[in-house]
Amino acid sequence: MVSNDFSSDSRSNRKKMSSKIVIAGGFGAGKTTLVSSVSEIPPVTTEAIMTEASIGHDDNSITPHKTTTTVAMDFGRITVDDELIMYMFGTPGQARFWFMWDDLVRGAVGAVVVVDCRRLADSFDAVDYFETTKRIPYIVALNKFEGLLEYTPEQVREALEISPEVPIIDFDARHRSSGGDVLKTLLRYALEHNRASEPVA
């Protein structure tokens, strides 16, 4: 960039790169619990002020009335190796915040929809978002709150209209290794997904 005289330290530092996984789901489904059980740092909360983008225009400067709202989201971090950091971003659970996901989802390697089986209907918005936009690979993770699941994965698939290829697994959001299994399942699926789809221009 400006000059060539970076120390070797900052030059090797430049190899560092990052990626993101989105943790979505209904209100109180266990998103933050999952983030904190797999993260190497306690979940960090950050705020965004969101502005409603104009409908049908790319330039929102011409929108006469802009609606703004402040939302908080939490994230965690996993240092995968000395060059790669992975962030997990939890979406706010409240249904009225679903609209912000585009900014959160953009550039994500994949998403996990955390489902509380006792309140299946709360997961509609999240599943619908990923089924409709088809932008990134996603998996569904059924959180076993009391160690029991009231429905089988296939019943959940049918109820929530989850595509046949989307993996559905059960897990315990409070346990690190169980949360790790969820992340591994997502990455394996994202890799398959990439291999199956030809490069897009």
Next chain:
Amino acid sequence: MSFRRRRSNRVRPFTFTGGRTRSRHPLMVQTLVSTSEPGQEPPSTLMPESINIYRLCRETRSLAEVSAELNIPLGVTQVLISDLAEQDLVYIHPTITGSSPSENQVLERALRGLERLFQ
């Protein structure tokens, strides 16, 4: 047991306020930023928030971490970092999105890393 999913009529979503940036580099919440020349003092012409970002990013951090540590909303952080990048004061690291097959190697590395970390 059957639910009918409400296929909501999706209008354009909300975006981070100020999120429109001039940067050539994609600046997402997970994107890592580091000060180009960590040994140097920030130019005195910078705004106080930008000076804080310059100093903080002497150690590599994500945009979201900068936002949280300095208590600046994400969209504003995005704009400030974008301006610093335009002046070559900070370096924007590559972000792996997994959307191109060339990134599969990195995703495989990530998977191996997770398999090592979560046995």
